[in-house]
Amino acid sequence: MKTESGTADPAAEGRLTDAASARLALVERLQADGVLTDPRLRDALSRLDRGVLMPRAYVRRSEQGSEPVVWDLLDGAHPKDRAEWQELVYSGESVLVQRDGERLESQARGVVSGGRMTAMSTFTPYTVEVLQRMRIASGHRYLDLGTGPGVSLALAAALTGPGLAVGVERDEHMAAFVQKTLDRVGVASVVAGDALDGHAPLAPYDRIHSGIGVPCLPSAWVGQLAPGGRLLTTLATRTPSWPGHCLVTRTTGGHVEAVLEGGPRGHRPLHGYTWLTAQHHLQQIANRPGKRRPTTFAPPPDHSYGFWLAAAYLVPGVVRHFQADTLTVVAPEENSWAVAGPGDGTVRVHGPRDVWAELERVHDLWVRAGSPIAFHVDIPDDGAQQHATSGTGTAALGWELPALSATP
Known part of the structure; x- marks a missing residue:
């Protein structure tokens, strides 16, 4: 790369070399992890300059759970930001690129407080x-x-x-x-x-x-x-x-x-859709995990996606605390939760809603249906409500899908 006077620009050439190396490293990680197998997609990833698509990126500087959130907008063209920005853009993680629907052309690097992220790249x-x-x-x-x-x-x-x-x-x-x-x-x-x-x-x-x-x-x-x-x-x-x-x-x-x-991950819901969170109950759960009782229910492992998918619909309003030492599920709107014992045949339950009993019931239905891993979705031509079902017969497991008009 040359400057306007026609001389070489070592700094710009160095940035291009760094970006190419970062792209190659990302592709190699994806291949080594067994994620990337398509050679055409590998070539496309190797050529795509992610830095052009995400020239600036936000990072969080405040502690998780603290308010207001402190963000730092990194500018890939700024010498002080470039190393951290490039590591973030080519890390493979989701990259936060827009705050409160702002105009991206007018973004200014530096620390800002509050607001929420309104656009990001996918993992x-x-x-x-x-x-x-x-x-x-x-x-x-x-x-x-x-x-x-x-x-x-x-x-x-x-x-x-x-x-x-x-x-x-x-x-x-x-x-x-x-x-x-x-x-x-x-x-x-x-x-x-x-x-x-x-x-x-x-x-x-x-x-x-x-x-x-x-x-x-x-x-x-x-x-x-x-x-x-x-x-x-x-x-x-x-x-x-x-x-x-x-x-x-x-x-x-x-x-x-x-x-x-x-599956283990998916895209965020459409604009205006409110996800549940257990964040505001974590300290309460730590202080009062609940009343202990015996249970014979041993939930299936995390990769039993058919069961957990059914639970998302048939045990509604429940979110999991994935950082807990043992399985912990929370119904935040009912101030209820269940904390599985550490493999000792017990569970601790708190609140007016017994979410553990609901999981037990769905598990029984799932097993009776043959422990399905996939469900057929019926899409009526007239736009009527859609249904998901594991099959036919009295033992089939199924539910209605929420309508678009019911989006909270």
């Missing part, structure tokens, strides 16, 4: 898992919903080829900023609009990916899916603890099938 291993499951081929028409800073869209565009990938982003400031950055790294377009409407002008799409969690499948998404197409989204409940992944396929004959499975 990179999860982005890789999603894109590989989408099976994107060259020539596919691709729709990205809830684009955020555009990392997933840029990678998808590299797989589809020029002019075939489009993103929809609710925040006009974010949409305009991402279009400018994407123009520098690839050929994808972003439009400002409601992701729940999809993007009809370019429909139908061979692949549709939603970066936002929804309570049920919007009819616009299903209607814009081409024959032979695949749609992947997170189906979100009020708990962040046990997300569901719904894969919708349309056969070449036009028949729609949808399968819901649990």
Whole structure:
């Protein structure tokens, strides 16, 4: 790289070398962990300059749980910020890029207090898992919903080829900023609009990916899916603890099938959706874990995603405290919780709601249904309420999906 006088700029060349090394290191970590297996996606990750898409990033400087939160906005172009910013951008972790819906062009580096993060990138291993499951081929028409800073869209565009990938982003400031950055790294377009409407002008799409969690499948998404197409989204409940992944396929004959499975992570829910949190009850639980009683119920392991997904719907209003030493579940709105004993056949229960008994009941139903790991989602053509079920017969386990209009 040269300066305006035509001489080499060693600092700029060094930054480019550092960024290339950071990209390679991220790809190698993903491969070593067994997450990244698609060679085409590996090449796209190796080429994508994440720093262009996320030139600034927030880090938290205050203690967890303290208010107001103290944030520090790092600017990748500033010498004092560059090392920490680059480590963050290529760490693979989620990167916070927007506070309180601000205009990204007018962001100023430095410490700020309060507010909430309104845009972030997705945890990179999860982005890789999603894109590989989408099976994107060259020539596919691709729709990205809830684009955020555009990392997933840029990678998808590299797989589809020029002019075939489009993103929809609710925040006009974010949409305009991402279009400018994407123009520098690839050929994808972003439009400002409601992701729940999809993007009809370019429909139908061979692949549709939603970066936002929804309570049920919007009819616009299903209607814009081409024959032979695949749609992947997170189906979100009020708990962040046990997300569901719904894969919708349309056969070449036009028949729609949808399968819901649990997993360790998922996308955040759409704007306006309130997730439950156990944060405000943790000190109370530590001080008063509850009344001890015997139990024969041994919850299945964390990777028994079929059970935990069912619990997200059939034991509603409950969130898990994952940092606890033993299984701890909290119903924050009822001031109730259950803390499993350390393998001694006991549980401690507190509050008017016995969430442990509810988990026991759902577990019995799940086992009777054959311990299913996946559920079929029925999507009525008339827009009626959608249902999830493990199968047919009296022993099948199922539930109704919340309607979009019921979003809190």
